Structures are given as C-alpha cells and as structure tokens.
Amino acid sequence: MAWPALGPGRLLERCGNAAPRGMAVHDRTRLIGRLPHFNTRACLHALNDAVSILLCEKKMSSPDAEQVAPRFRHTSVLLEGAVDALVHDDQGIYLDGTFGRGGHSRVILERLSEQGQLLAMDRDPQAIAAASDINDPRFQITQREFAQLAEFAREQGVFGKLAGILLDVGVSSPQLDDPERGFSFMRDGPLDMRMDPTQGQSVAEFLARASEADIAYVFKTYGEERYAKRLARAVVTRRGEKPFTHTVDLADVLKVAHPAWEKGRHPATKAFQGLRIFVNSELEQLDSALDAALEALAPGGHLVVISFHSLEDRRVKRFIRHHVRGDTDLPRGVPIRDDQLNRRLEALGKGVRPSEQEVDANPRSRSAVMRAARKRM
Numbered sequence: 001m002a003w004p005a006l007g008p009g010r011l012l013e014r015c016g017n018a019a020p021r022g023m024a025v026h027d028r029t030r031l032i033g034r035l036p037h038f039n040t041r042a043c044l045h046a047l048n049d050a051v052s053i054l055l056c057e058k059k060m061s062s063p064d065a066e067q068v069a070p071r072f073r074h075t076s077v078l079l080e081g082a083v084d085a086l087v088h089d090d091q092g093i094y095l096d097g098t099f100g101r102g103g104h105s106r107v108i109l110e111r112l113s114e115q116g117q118l119l120a121m122d123r124d125p126q127a128i129a130a131a132s133d134i135n136d137p138r139f140q141i142t143q144r145e146f147a148q149l150a151e152f153a154r155e156q157g158v159f160g161k162l163a164g165i166l167l168d169v170g171v172s173s174p175q176l177d178d179p180e181r182g183f184s185f186m187r188d189g190p191l192d193m194r195m196d197p198t199q200g201q202s203v204a205e206f207l208a209r210a211s212e213a214d215i216a217y218v219f220k221t222y223g224e225e226r227y228a229k230r231l232a233r234a235v236v237t238r239r240g241e242k243p244f245t246h247t248v249d250l251a252d253v254l255k256v257a258h259p260a261w262e263k264g265r266h267p268a269t270k271a272f273q274g275l276r277i278f279v280n281s282e283l284e285q286l287d288s289a290l291d292a293a294l295e296a297l298a299p300g301g302h303l304v305v306i307s308f309h310s311l312e313d314r315r316v317k318r319f320i321r322h323h324v325r326g327d328t329d330l331p332r333g334v335p336i337r338d339d340q341l342n343r344r345l346e347a348l349g350k351g352v353r354p355s356e357q358e359v360d361a362n363p364r365s366r367s368a369v370m371r372a373a374r375k376r377m
C-alpha cells in the first residue's frame with residue numbers, strides 16, 4: 001500500500017514520535033523501521049526533510065554549537081560600512097537608535113573628535129546594562145523605544161541638529177541566544193520574546209487569549225507563513241488542553257502541524273518571527289522612527305538603516321523613495337518648480353549587502369540590507 005502524501009510532521013507523528021526532539025537523530029534506520037508502508041518516493045523526501053531538521057536541532061543544542069557561537073555575544077553587521085555611511089563630520093552629534101551591545105556605537109566614538117557626541121537608545125534593559133563599560137563624556141544612553149527618538153533629541157536640545165542617525169533594527173544575538181528571553185525554538189525557555197520584558201504582552205499571554213483568526217493573522221502578516229491557518233488551529237486545539245508556557249513546547253506543536261518542511265529551516269521559524277514582530281510592534285516602531293528621524297536630522301544629516309527581512313526593508317525603501325520623489329500626487333500637468341515638490345531626501349546608492357566573507361564569518365548577517373540617505377539642505 002502506498003503511503004499518502006504526508007508532510008514530515010505528520011510522518012513523524014505516524015512514527016509514534018510526537019516528541020521528535022528526544023529521538024536519536026543519527027539513527028535513520030530506526031526511524032525507517034518504524035514506518036509500516038515505507039515504499040513511496042514522497043515518503044522518502046519527507047523523511048529526508050524530517051531528518052535534516054532533526055539534525056539541525058541536534059547541531060544547535062550541542063556543546064560544539066555553543067563554542068562556534070559563544071553565548072550572549074553580538075557580532076555587528078556591516079560594521080565599518082555602516083559607520084562610513086553615517087559619520088561625515090567628526091564634530092557632529094549622532095544618534096544610534098539600536099545600541100545592542102554597542103558594536104556600531106564604539107566605532108562611531110572612535111571616529112569622533114572631542115567635540116563630537118553620541119546619543120544612544122535601546123528598549124532592552126540588558127543592552128543598557130551592557131553600555132556601562134563605556135566611560136566617555138561624549139556618550140549618553142537611554143532605555144527607550146526608537147519610535148521616541150524625536151522626544152529624546154528634543155530633551156537633549158539637539159532636535160533638527162543631528163548629523164546622523166543609525167538604526168540597526170531587529171534583534172541582537174544575546175536576545176536570540178539566551179533561552180530565558182524566550183526567542184529561541186531550539187533552546188527551551190519561557191515563551192516571552194519581548195525586547196523590553198516590562199512592557200506589553202508576552203507571546204504566552206497573547207497565545208492564551210487571542211482568537212484563532214488573530215493568531216493566523218500574526219503568522220501570515222508578520223511571519224509570511226503560508227500555512228498560517230493550519231498552524232493557528234493546531235495552537236488553539238492544543239491550548240485547550242494545556243496553555244503554552246515554553247518555547248520548545250510551542251515549536252514542537254508547530255513542527256508537527258506544519259505540512260511542508262523546508263530543508264535546513266525549522267518549521268516554526270516563520271511563525272516565531274511573526275510572533276516576535278507582533279509582540280514588539282516592530283513594523284510600527286520602524287515607521288514612527290523613520291518619520292521622527294527625518295525631522296530630527298540636521299540638513300545634510302545622514303540616515304543609515306540596516307534591516308534583516310523584507311518586511312522591514314520594503315518599508316525603508318518605500319520611505320526613502322517617497323521622500324526622494326517628493327509630493328508626486330499633484331494633478332498631472334500642473335506646472336510646478338522642483339523646489340515646490342518638497343523633496344526631503346537624497347538616496348545614497350542602492351541597498352548594500354554583507355560580503356561573502358562577512359556571511360561566512362557571521363551567518364546571521366546573510367539577510368541584512370543597509371540603505372542610506374541624506375537629508376536635503
């Protein structure tokens with residue numbers, strides 16, 4: 001009898017393996033031996049995918065992986081390139097809206113003269129704590145969302161005077177790697193995912209209360225997950241028996257429910273991304289920060305944004321394009337001078353991606369895109 005076309009999740013379930021994490025992943029033959037009708041090509045493909053995901057999990061949780069990527073450290077992406085694009089006046093006042101572990105901030109400080117200044121922000125209290133080793137009178141940091149950068153600049157008396165603003169958006173490696181922060185589907189921890197754990201709702205709280213439609217919306221809109229409805233149904237069915245409190249528990253439910261695993265990518269990746277973006281309001285934060293940055297910059301000031309997925313990059317690209325073109329929605333044929341178009345930005349080149357060497361050294365940089373623009377005089 002031919003095995004029906006099953007995704008790897010269902011396949012593992014049929015193997016009586018509802019919790020594949022505990023399985024000896026190297027032992028393919030044991031897995032195959034448990035398949036009663038192991039005789040179709042589709043089954044083989046699905047099995048291959050299943051084994052590749054299990055191997056990937058095993059690699060991530062092995063002590064070797066810890067050595068390759070030391071825990072809770074962040075490798076800055078496009079470090080020199082971003083600072084080159086940002087700093088053009090060594091006496092200027094700059095703002096780093098995403099301090100993280102300060103990789104970019106430290107290089108900016110090196111490029112500034114004694115008259116220069118650097119203001120920094122991060123919403124994560126651990127990032128603020130990490131800044132305590134910078135003892136430099138030119139440097140100042142605040143724990144705040146970057147959507148509030150205009151308020152911060154006003155308080156400091158530098159609104160409209162900033163020579164450059166850097167946003168390296170997304171999450172830092174310490175946030176992803178520390179299981180206690182609840183971002184990781186590989187290392188178990190409380191299901192939180194907030195960059196500032198004192199604000200808003202955690203993922204566990206959201207999943208406990210949200211409707212199936214809302215969960216599906218988050219998976220689809222922010223995670224671009226094709227099987228959003230199916231995964232949301234699985235989440236709601238399971239939470240009826242037991243609430244979700246831990247990351248790996250959720251990842252396992254998503255894994256079993258996902259019908260189409262991709263090689264080398266955990267089937268919970270997109271759903272986790274969606275939840276993270278949602279609970280941190282990442283896209284709304286970015287939109288507000290871009291508008292605020294345009295006002296807070298001095299004429300001639302530089303805006304540099306590094307983003308890590310297409311949802312963010314599309315917004316940055318659209319924002320820059322809109323302000324490069326100016327008010328193009330005037331009726332056709334209306335005579336208008338260029339200076340009446342209210343063009344506020346000049347784009348500086350196209351999106352810049354990390355080099356092959358950088359991606360080899362830091363695989364997390366692979367999806368990064370940097371865009372830069374200058375505010376017109």
Ligand SMILES: C[S@@+](CC[C@H](N)C(=O)[O-])C[C@H]1O[C@@H](n2cnc3c(N)ncnc32)[C@H](O)[C@@H]1O
Nearest residue numbers: 076098100101102103104122123124145146285
């Ligand atoms: C990619 S890391 C930045 C790394 C930093 N450039 C470095 O070299 O160490 C992103 C940082 O931005 C912070 N962040 C993300 N969204 C934020 C927001 N809306 N407001 C403030 N900080 C935010 C995160 O907490 C994280 O520390």
